[in-house]
Structure formats: structure tokens, C-alpha cells
Amino acid sequence: MPEVSKMKKPDVKVVILGDTSVGKTSLLHRYTERKFRDTISTVGGAFYLKQWGPYNISIWDTAGREQFHGLGSMYCRGAAAIILTYDVTNWQSLAEIEERFLSLTDTANNDCIYAIVGNKADLTDPQAQLTVATDGLTDDQGEGGEQRMKLQVPPACPTPPASPASPSSLLKQVGHDEATALYGRILRYKGLDEKSSLPADRMCFETSAKTGYNVDALFETLFDLVLPSILRKRNENQWSPTVDLEDYREANGKRRGCC
Amino acid sequence: MEDPAEPPLPGPTAVEQSATLEAEPNQNADPETEESEDVDVSAQSADIVPDEANGNNGNNGTDCSGEFVVTMLARSNLEEQAVGTEGTSSPLSEDIAEEAPPLQSHRDEDVMAESWRQHRKHVFVLSEAGKPIYSRYGSEEALSSTMGVMMALVSFVQSGDNMIRSVYSEEHTVVFLQKGPLVLVCVSNSRQSEQQLRAELLYVYYQIISMLTQASIARIFEHKKNYDLRRLLAGSEKILDGLLNLVDWDPSFLLAAVHCLPLPSSLRDSLSQTLQKAITPNLVFSILIAKNQLVTIVQEKTVIEDARLEPADVHLLLNLIGASSAFQAGEIWTPICLPLFNPDCYFYAYISYLDPPECTVCLLLLSTDKEAFYAVAECKRRIEEAMVAQNSLSLIAKAQSYSVSQVGVSDLRHFMYKPFDVPDNHHQLTQFTSPEMEAPYSSDEEKMRLLDLYRYMHSRIHSSSRPLKLIYHVAERETLLAWVTSKFELYTCFSPLVTKACAITAITKLLRWIKKEEDRLFIRYPPKYSTTPNPSKSSRKSEQQDSTDNGFMSLL
Ligand SMILES: Nc1nc2c(ncn2[C@@H]2O[C@H](COP(=O)(O)OP(=O)(O)O)[C@@H](O)[C@H]2O)c(=O)[nH]1
Ligand SMILES: [Mg+2]
Numbered sequence: 146m147p148e149v150s151k152m153k154k155p156d157v158k159v160v161i162l163g164d165t166s167v168g169k170t171s172l173l174h175r176y177t178e179r180k181f182r183d184t185i186s187t188v189g190g191a192f193y194l195k196q197w198g199p200y201n202i203s204i205w206d207t208a209g210r211e212q213f214h215g216l217g218s219m220y221c222r223g224a225a226a227i228i229l230t231y232d233v234t235n236w237q238s239l240a241e242i243e244e245r246f247l248s249l250t251d252t253a254n255n256d257c258i259y260a261i262v263g264n265k266a267d268l269t270d271p272q273a274q275l276t277v278a279t280d281g282l283t284d285d286q287g288e289g290g291e292q293r294m295k296l297q298v299p300p301a302c303p304t305p306p307a308s309p310a311s312p313s314s315l316l317k318q319v320g321h322d323e324a325t326a327l328y329g330r331i332l333r334y335k336g337l338d339e340k341s342s343l344p345a346d347r348m349c350f351e352t353s354a355k356t357g358y359n360v361d362a363l364f365e366t367l368f369d370l371v372l373p374s375i376l377r378k379r380n381e382n383q384w385s386p387t388v389d390l391e392d393y394r395e396a397n398g399k400r401r402g403c404c
Numbered sequence: 405m406e407d408p409a410e411p412p413l414p415g416p417t418a419v420e421q422s423a424t425l426e427a428e429p430n431q432n433a434d435p436e437t438e439e440s441e442d443v444d445v446s447a448q449s450a451d452i453v454p455d456e457a458n459g460n461n462g463n464n465g466t467d468c469s470g471e472f473v474v475t476m477l478a479r480s481n482l483e484e485q486a487v488g489t490e491g492t493s494s495p496l497s498e499d500i501a502e503e504a505p506p507l508q509s510h511r512d513e514d515v516m517a518e519s520w521r522q523h524r525k526h527v528f529v530l531s532e533a534g535k536p537i538y539s540r541y542g543s544e545e546a547l548s549s550t551m552g553v554m555m556a557l558v559s560f561v562q563s564g565d566n567m568i569r570s571v572y573s574e575e576h577t578v579v580f581l582q583k584g585p586l587v588l589v590c591v592s593n594s595r596q597s598e599q600q601l602r603a604e605l606l607y608v609y610y611q612i613i614s615m616l617t618q619a620s621i622a623r624i625f626e627h628k629k630n631y632d633l634r635r636l637l638a639g640s641e642k643i644l645d646g647l648l649n650l651v652d653w654d655p656s657f658l659l660a661a662v663h664c665l666p667l668p669s670s671l672r673d674s675l676s677q678t679l680q681k682a683i684t685p686n687l688v689f690s691i692l693i694a695k696n697q698l699v700t701i702v703q704e705k706t707v708i709e710d711a712r713l714e715p716a717d718v719h720l721l722l723n724l725i726g727a728s729s730a731f732q733a734g735e736i737w738t739p740i741c742l743p744l745f746n747p748d749c750y751f752y753a754y755i756s757y758l759d760p761p762e763c764t765v766c767l768l769l770l771s772t773d774k775e776a777f778y779a780v781a782e783c784k785r786r787i788e789e790a791m792v793a794q795n796s797l798s799l800i801a802k803a804q805s806y807s808v809s810q811v812g813v814s815d816l817r818h819f820m821y822k823p824f825d826v827p828d829n830h831h832q833l834t835q836f837t838s839p840e841m842e843a844p845y846s847s848d849e850e851k852m853r854l855l856d857l858y859r860y861m862h863s864r865i866h867s868s869s870r871p872l873k874l875i876y877h878v879a880e881r882e883t884l885l886a887w888v889t890s891k892f893e894l895y896t897c898f899s900p901l902v903t904k905a906c907a908i909t910a911i912t913k914l915l916r917w918i919k920k921e922e923d924r925l926f927i928r929y930p931p932k933y934s935t936t937p938n939p940s941k942s943s944r945k946s947e948q949q950d951s952t953d954n955g956f957m958s959l960l
Contacts, residue, residue, distance in 0.1 A: 165638040166639055185642055185728060186639040186727065187728070188727065188728040188755075189736055189737055189738020189739060189753070190737050190738065191728075191734035191735070193733060193735075208639060208738075209638070209639060210636060210639075213616075214739045216738075216739060219777070
């Protein structure tokens with residue numbers, strides 16, 4: 146993430162919620178750094194500013210214990226989009242969204258949009274095992290040395306279900322239908338009319354942070370959808386330091402964007 | 405804290421144990437050359453074991469707990485032969501111990517099939533109900549069978565009104581620590597003293613507290629005795645792994661002191677002032693860290709009167725920062741409890757790197773207000789701006805740990821110096837200074853060997869039964885001298901051929917050098933700021949209720 150963006154006022158807020166280990170940090174990392182790497186466990190919440198075109202999108206990555214710490218409502222306050230994440234190989238992680246995370250979204254904007262994301266699709270879906278080309282979406286220049294995931298499937302286990310280690314854990318435990326059903330229940334919880342809301346088909350994703358499958362689609366879709374809130378907010382307060390800061394940074398010469 | 409051992413009859417087993425313990429650090433040293441003012445090798449093996457075990461060394465007497473220990477540990481595959489210990493502080497056993505040859509090679513490892521058993525130091529955490537919470541090298545078997553056995557051991561001994569504290573075998577020391585509803589167990593073949601291992605377990609406990617608070621843990625287990633705490637710690641294992649790794653490699657933990665980055669005092673002062681100026685209500689600590697070492701700490705005025713930050717709390721913070729550094733471009737906002745400051749309340753920590761993508765300079769701002777993220781983040785912007793204006797980052801980048809050669813004492817290879825006489829020490833963080841570990845301690849193996857020697861010296865100096873003031877220890881490949889006075893604690897490592905007289909002269913020179921450099925080596929006069937409008941209600945108590953209103957009971 147470019148240092149350049151550090152001082153800019155965020156235009157909109159996106160929050161990623163979900164149980165520990167479903168891959169929230171990996172998804173964000175895949176999107177912003179174009180890499181999959183063994184991430185270190187998230188401590189509390191991590192705040193990122195992502196420059197998306199001329200806009201600054203703030204993203205909160207969370208640890209999954211917000212209900213315990215009572216910080217969830219702070220992370221979600223004023224959010225324009227919330228990504229509710231589960232692990233497709235773990236049914237409980239879908240149940241947790243409803244049990245532990247949904248109530249944290251009460252402080253989000255009234256017009257907040259919700260995405261349901263089943264991550265680790267590479268473990269269950271051959272289609273998701275294909276490495277996604279990482280070009281095109283980032284505006285980064287000097288990425289020649291960037292190591293991409295060469296091939297996502299480790300040679301040791303050609304197709305995950307055949308892996309002798311723990312075959313059961315690799316079975317798909319959550320289907321698309323269950324995710325869309327949850328989406329319906331969330332709309333109801335929010336008192337939203339299904340007809341006038343975004344359709345479940347559009348807001349339920351299956352992704353793989355490991356291969357990059359559907360990751361850009363997820364974030365780009367959401368960003369497109371929150372654009373109206375961004376514009377509205379910009380209209381409301383005209384203040385935008387972007388240009389000044391850019392000049393300031395350049396004058397200092399030290400910083401380069403790294404993402 | 406340490407219970408003195410019952411002086412029992414010195415049985416043959418006990419003698420062997422003492423010898424075993426002595427064997428490793430002292431392996432090839434001629435006992436003659438060891439000129440301690442006092443030698444008390446057996447102190448380490450002296451320990452509390454249920455009274456009933458007296459007179460039995462575990463080989464007979466079916467109802468003695470020593471036998472129980474043997475059976476249980478054997479059943480758990482933990483160790484092939486664990487013997488119930490008797491305390492052995494008798495002079496007789498001591499003498500024999502001194503003369504005993506380096507003991508039987510403990511390398512017949514083919515018996516121990518599974519590799520996890522060969523780890524230098526296992527750490528387990530379990531609940532009183534025996535539910536596994538953490539295992540350093542956790543395999544499922546390790547979690548289920550071994551933890552069960554540990555718990556059986558603990559409850560067996562508890563039932564006899566005796567807290568089990570430790571068990572020794574020839575190769576392993578097993579140390580137990582019960583803190584509230586948590587039981588921590590260390591199985592080590594590192595030859596460290598029980599006291600040291602227990603102190604390490606305490607760090608593990610504190611790290612858990614730092615994530616959950618003591619009050620919450622107590623309430624959870626009051627509410628549901630067999631609660632699976634892993635639900636709340638899920639994802640935090642790496643923080644505990646990281647801590648145990650640091651404990652093994654960073655002498656800060658052994659010395660209970662903080663290592664700060666050597667820096668010209670003018671630079672440190674200007675950085676402190678920068679922190680001092682960027683404040684917001686409810687900010688209580690501003691901490692700047694570079695290369696995992698402290699640069700400066702600035703505290704809220706009223707907080708500092710109440711208490712100071714303890715080294716252990718700083719260690720936990722540093723470990724947390726290390727553990728969260730994977731994804732460095734972000735700004736972290738996390739609840740964190742500083743257990744020594746107040747085990748029941750949370751601070752909210754803002755963590756951000758000032759020099760991405762290198763990420764060696766880290767700013768840590770602690771607030772008592774959970775909603776203060778944006779205000780605190782704004783402080784960081786101001787700090788960042790000021791540092792850019794003063795070119796501080798490149799100045800910090802130039803700062804380095806120093807080489808022992810700068811001291812100019814030829815035989816001196818390494819040292820650790822922990823003063824007690826820093827001005828204002830009562831209100832300041834305990835610190836220590838130490839040069840880079842250089843050849844011949846460049847490889848990990850050699851580094852660890854030196855650290856082990858230090859740990860050995862430390863255990864002798866701090867022996868609970870016979871603390872020593874000065875130890876001159878001739879080891880195989882180096883000579884060590886440890887010295888503790890009312891003003892400092894010092895550990896030095898010399899080349900093997902140094903004479904005692906040379907070493908003493910060298911230390912005089914070293915102390916003079918440190919005196920001359922102390923403004924650079926230590927944080928001397930950290931400024932304070934005032935952000936709390938109502939000073940009497942500083943953070944100490946204000947958070948008290950915080951952990952109760954977060955609905956965690958619904959998780960049970
Ligand atoms: N196979 C697979 N593993 C993943 C994927 N995303 C994350 N993981 C792994 O799942 C674990 C947890 O990921 P992390 O991003 O830390 O989860 P978080 O706690 O939700 O942030 C890590 O070991 C990741 O390597 C994925 O898409 N596929
Ligand atoms: Mg995470």
C-alpha cells in the first residue's frame with residue numbers, strides 16, 4: 146500500500162468480518178499486495194488505505210474476536226460495505242457470521258452493502274485452483290521482481306480431495322445456496338426489502354486468496370457499488386487534500402508507492 | 405515465591421540429579437577452576453514434591469507420588485525415566501556432585517521416536533479442567549494425551565494439598581505453574597533452573613492475559629469450568645510461539661530489563677520531544693521502537709506518578725509488534741492489557757510503521773479510549789511529519805548496536821550490563837546494555853551456547869537457596885564472570901585464557917567505558933506530557949469495567 150496515501154482522508158469505509166482463520170487477511174493481502182503468503186495472525190483490527198482511482202478507500206481487517214473485545218462496533222461505525230467472510234470447508238464459520246458478527250454491523254451506515262464471501266475455494270473447486278493473472282488491476286510499475294504464486298497446487302497433493310492428510314476437511318461444507326440463504330436473512334435482519342436490494346447472486350462470492358480466484362472481482366465489485374456513497378460524501382465535504390499532499394511527498398522525494 | 409526444600413536424606417538418586425544438572429553447563433570444566441564464593445549445585449535440584457515422597461526415590465513404594473510421577477510421565481511418553489525428586493541441599497551430596505564426572509551421555513535418543521519430544525523446551529497451557537489451551541509444538545496427540553497426563557499429575561498433587569511445582573529426570577525438567585484457572589507446564593532439557601523456567605511460564609501467562617485480561621479469564625471459567633479457551637485465543641498461537649522464541653533468544657527476558665537502541669542523546673531527546681508534542685486526550689504512552697529495540701518512551705504525567713511501565717509489559721508489547729508485522733502497511737488498533745500495569749483492564753494500542761516498506765521503525769501509541777483511533781492516528785501523522793522535517797529516520801537508520809571491540813579490552817568477548825543506578829531509576833524502566841554477539845558467537849548454535857552459559861551464571865547468582873555475588877566460571881571455550889552489586893548486575897564473557905586478575909582489570913575498564921557512554925546506551929531523561937484533564941482518575945482504574953460490557957458471556 147502506498148505510503149503516499151497515508152495522510153489522505155478516506156472517502157469510504159469497508160470492513161472485513163468473519164471468524165479467525167477464514168482468510169480475511171489473506172484476501173486483503175492478495176488484493177493489495179498481489180501475493181499469497183502465510184500471514185501472521187491479525188492483532189485487533191488493522192486499518193488500510195487503498196487508493197482506488199482518485200478515491201481513498203479505508204479497509205478494516207479484523208481479528209475475529211471483536212465480540213469479545215467490544216471493538217467491533219468501532220470498526221464498523223459508518224461502514225459503506227461489509228464483507229462477511231467464511232471458509233467453504235468449514236460450516237461453523239458460516240454459522241458464526243450470523244451468531245457473532247452480524248450484530249456488530251449495527252453501527253454501519255443505513256445504506257451499507259453486504260457481501261458474503263466463501264474463501265479457500267481452491268480447496269474444493271478445481272476452477273478456483275487456477276492461478277489468476279495478477280496484472281492489469283494494479284497501477285504499480287516496478288513489479289518485475291514480484292514473485293507471484295507460480296502454481297497454487299503443491300506437488301504433494303495434486304487434487305486436494307485426494308490428499309491423504311485430512312480429506313474430510315477438504316470437502317465443501319458450505320454450498321452457494323446456503324450463502325445466498327444467509328444473505329436473505331441478513332437483509333431481513335437489516336429490515337431491507339429483498340426486491341430493492343442488491344441481489345444475492347451478485348453479493349455472494351466464492352474466492353481463493355491462495356490462487357487469487359475471484360478476489361479482484363470481489364473488491365472491485367464492492368468499490369463500484371460504494372462509489373455513490375463516495376461521491377455523496379465528497380459533495381458533502383469539499384475538503385480534499387489529495388493534490389497538496391501528493392506534491393508534498395514528491396518534494397520530499399523519499400517515498401515511492403509500493404503497491 | 406520459592407519454597408525452600410525440605411532437607412531430606414540424600415539418596416543416591418538425588419546426587420545423580422545434581423550431577424546431571426551440573427554436567428551440561430560445566431561439561432568439561434575442571435572443578436578446580438571454578439572459583440565461586442560458594443557452590444551450591446544441588447540447589448537447582450532441590451524442590452518441592454509431596455511430603456509423602458520423602459525417603460523414596462521412586463523405585464519402590466507403590467503409593468509414593470514419585471512413583472506416580474514416573475508412571476504417569478512414562479505413560480505419556482514424555483520421558484523414559486522421570487524420578488520423583490527430593491530436595492538435596494545437604495553438603496554431602498554437593499561434594500559428590502562436584503566431583504561427579506560429566507554424566508552419562510543423554511544422547512541415546514533412538515528411544516524417543518517422535519521428534520517433538522526432542523524439542524529443547526515444550527510449553528503447554530491447559531485449563532484446570534484439563535482442556536488444552538496451547539502447546540508450543542502441538543500435535544493432536546501432544547494436546548490430548550500429554551495434557552491429560554499433566555492435568556492428572558496436577559490434580560493428584562493438589563488433592564494432597566501440595567501444589568506440584570516441578571519434576572526432574574536426567575534429561576528433563578518439568579515445571580508447573582498454576583495461575584488462576586490456568587495451568588502452565590514447561591518440559592525442558594535446556595538445563596535452565598526451575599526459577600528461570602517458571603519465570604518464562606509467567607511470561608506466557610502474561611501474554612495470554614495481555615490478550616484477554618485476568619478478570620475475563622477468571623469470569624469465563626467461573627461461568628463454565630470446562631470452557632475451551634482456544635476459541636478466544638484462536639489465531640493467537642503465533643503470538644505465543646513468537647514469545648517463546650524471543651524468550652530463548654533475547655536475554656531481555658532473563659534479565660527482566662529492556663534493551664534500548666544506542667543513540668546520541670541529542671537525537672533521542674529530540675525524538676522524545678516530537679512524541680511529547682503529538683498528543684491527544686487519553687493518550688498515555690508514546691513509544692518509539694527501531695530494530696526491535698526501544699528508542700524512547702514518553703508517558704502521560706499522571707500515569708508515571710502512579711506507576712511506571714514494567715519491563716515485562718514492554719517485552720509483551722515488543723512481541724506483539726513482532727507478531728503483527730506481517731502486513732506492515734496497515735495501522736493496527738487493538739485492545740491490549742498490560743498485565744503488570746493492571747491485569748484487568750485494556751489499553752488500546754495504535755501500531756504503525758514509519759518507514760515502509762523496510763518497516764524497522766515502529767510507533768506505538770497507547771490510549772485508554774477505544775474510540776480514539778482516528779485521533780491517535782492523527783498524532784502519528786504529526787510525528788511522522790516532524791520526523792521527516794528533522795530527517796530522523798535516516799539518523800535512526802544509522803544507529804546500530806555496538807561492537808564489544810569499542811570497549812577496547814582485548815579478551816572481552818561479550819557482556820550484559822544492567823544498572824540499578826540510572827538517575828530517577830525508581831520511575832524508570834529497568835534497562836540493560838549489551839554489544840552485538842560477534843565471532844565466535846555468530847552462528848545460532850554458538851549464540852545459544854553463550855546464552856545458555858549466561859543462563860547458567862544467572863541461575864547461580866539468583867539461586868533461591870544460595871544467591872551468589874560473584875562467580876568466576878571457567879568453561880571449556882570461554883571464561884565467564886558474573887557479578888552483582890547494589891548498583892548493577894554484570895555478566896561478562898572472556899576468551900578462555902584470561903586470568904582472574906586480567907578479568908577484574910578488564911571489568912574495571914568496562915565499567916569506566918559504560919559510564920562514559922551511558923547517555924548513549926540508556927534512555928536517561930524521558931519527558932512526560934499531560935493529556936488527562938482529570939489527573940486523579942488516570943488510566944489505572946478507568947478501564948476497570950471495560951471487559952465486562954462487551955458481551956463475551958454470550959460466547960460461552
Ligand atoms: N488453501 C487456502 N488457504 C487459505 C486461503 N486463504 C487463507 N488461507 C490460509 O488460512 C489461514 C488463515 O488465513 P488468514 O488470512 O490469517 O485468516 P484470518 O484470520 O481470517 O485473517 C492461513 O494459514 C492461510 O494461509 C485460501 O484461499 N486457500
Ligand atoms: Mg487476519
